[in-house]
Amino acid sequence: MTTAQKRSTFGVSLGEIARRGVGGFAKQPIPLLGAAAVTLGVYGLFRWPAQQLFDDDRVYQSVAVDLVGLVVAGTVAHPWYAYALDAARGDAVDVRGPLRSSRLYRTQLVSSFWFWAGVLLGLRYLAGLPSIVVMLFYAFHGYVIADRKLKSGMMALGTSVRLGQGRRIGLFALGGLLIVFNLFGAISLGFDVNPLTIALAIVGLAITTSITLVCGAVVYDALDAELDDEPPPPRPQARSRKSKKKGNQR
Numbered sequence: 001m002t003t004a005q006k007r008s009t010f011g012v013s014l015g016e017i018a019r020r021g022v023g024g025f026a027k028q029p030i031p032l033l034g035a036a037a038v039t040l041g042v043y044g045l046f047r048w049p050a051q052q053l054f055d056d057d058r059v060y061q062s063v064a065v066d067l068v069g070l071v072v073a074g075t076v077a078h079p080w081y082a083y084a085l086d087a088a089r090g091d092a093v094d095v096r097g098p099l100r101s102s103r104l105y106r107t108q109l110v111s112s113f114w115f116w117a118g119v120l121l122g123l124r125y126l127a128g129l130p131s132i133v134v135m136l137f138y139a140f141h142g143y144v145i146a147d148r149k150l151k152s153g154m155m156a157l158g159t160s161v162r163l164g165q166g167r168r169i170g171l172f173a174l175g176g177l178l179i180v181f182n183l184f185g186a187i188s189l190g191f192d193v194n195p196l197t198i199a200l201a202i203v204g205l206a207i208t209t210s211i212t213l214v215c216g217a218v219v220y221d222a223l224d225a226e227l228d229d230e231p232p233p234p235r236p237q238a239r240s241r242k243s244k245k246k247g248n249q250r
Contacts, residue, residue: 009170011222017174021215024087025207031093032210035080040206043073067120074112074142078105080213081142088217104145110153111141135175136168137161143220163223178215182208 010017025032046069053062079098086093098104115138122130140160141153150156164171185208188200 009167010174010219011226012218014174017215017218020088020218021211024084024090024214024217025211027090028083028087028093029207029210031083031095032080032087032214033206035077035083036206036210039073039077039080040202040209042076043069045069046072063120067116070116070120071109071112074116075105075109077112077142078108078146080210081217082146084210084213084217085143085146085220087214088221098146101149103151104149107145107150107153107156108142111138111145111156112153114138114153114157115141132172136164136171139171139175139216140164140220140223143217147220147224163220163227167223174219178212182212184208 046065050062050065050069053059053065079095082098083093083095115134118134118138119131122128122132122134138157138160140163141156144150144156144159144163145153148156148159150159182205185204185206186201188197188204191197
C-alpha cells in the first residue's frame with residue numbers, strides 16, 4: 001500500500017474508486033445489468049402495491065409490504081454483490097457461482113431483514129437520522145456474505161461494523177456522492193413522467209446502481225485488506241498457580 005493510500009480514508013483514493021467502479025462495469029456490463037434488473041424488478045413488484053396502500057392511508061400495511069419487498073430484493077441481490085466483487089477485482093464474472101449455494105441466500109435473507117428493518121424503523125425517529133446510522137454500520141453486509149461465504153447473517157452484519165470502524169464520516173461523504181450520482185440515472189423523470197421517461201430511468205438506474213455497487217466493492221476490498229492486517233487483540237494473561245496460592249495464603 002502506498003503512502004498516499006495510507007493517508008486516504010479507505011486506503012484507496014476517491015479517483016481510484018471512481019475509475020475502478022466505472023472500468024469494472026464497462027468491462028463486464030451484461031451480468032451486472034442482469035442482476036440489477038432482477039433486483040430492481042423484484043422490488044418494483046412490491047413497491048407498486050405499497051404505494052397504493054400508502055395512498056389509501058393504510059400506512060402500516062404499506063410499510064410492511066415495502067419491508068417485504070426490500071428484504072426479498074436484498075436477498076436476490078446476492079449475485080449482484082458477487083458480480084460487483086469480481087468486476088472490482090478485474091476477474092471474469094462467474095455468473096453461475098452465486099447460484100450454486102442456497103445457504104448463502106438464507107444468510108443474505110437474515111442480514112437483509114435486519115438491515116432494512118433498521119432502516120425503515122429509523123425513518124420514524126429524529127428525521128430519519130437512525131436510518132443513516134444503520135446504513136453506515138451495515139452497508140457492507142452483502143459483500144461480506146458474497147466474499148467470505150459466511151453461514152451467519154448476523155456475523156456478516158458484525159463484520160460490516162468492523163470494516164467501517166473509524167471511517168463513518170468518510171463513508172457518509174462517499175455515500176452522499178453516490179446518491180447524487182444515482183440521481184442522474186433517474187434524471188429523465190425530471191422532464192416528464194411517461195412510459196418513455198420511466199423506461200429511460202429504469203435503464204439509467206440499472207447502470208448507475210451497478211457502478212455504485214462496483215465502487216462499493218472497491219472500498220470493501222480496501223477495508224477488508226486493512227482489517228486482515230490488524231493484529232489480534234492481546235489475550236489476557238492467566239495467573240500462575242503460584243500467584244493463586246500466594247493469594248490464598250494471604
